[in-house]
Amino acid sequence: MGLKFIFDEGLGHGLATGLRLAGKNVEHVLDNFPRGTPDIEWLRYVGENKLILVTKDKDIRRKPNEKALLLELNVVAFYLGGSEKSGHDILRQLVNAWEKMEFEAKKQFKKKVAGAFIVRPQGRKIERIPLT
DSSP, X not given: OOOOEXXXXXXXXXXXXXXXXXXXXXXXXXXXXXXXXXXHHXXXXXXXXXXXXXXXXXXXXXXXXXXXXXXXXXXXXXEEOOSSOOHHHHHHHHXXXXXXXXXXXXHHHHHTOOEEEEEOTTSSOEEEEOOO
């Protein structure tokens, strides 16, 4: 199964482009939706296309309607920990965590259930976080 990740608007489009050039299967929400599209609209696209969400927006798992959609569509989401990080720091975090993220996403897809994880700032540790 080919895993495909999608970055939300809070992560730079150039980050997704750079990782794509490095051979990672990544798209950015702005590839398919205009800037400012409500989360609920593009989250449906994420779930229906079995994409793996990468975001810094912790509200997505807290807002009742968005959390319900994550659960309904079995979305696997990775929340990047750390605040005020440079693009370079986020890139390092993702590169360090990429294999772990793929491993956890495959497990969730196999179980056919939503999953949420936090990727710690250095990318060396991933922890499951509750959606329910």
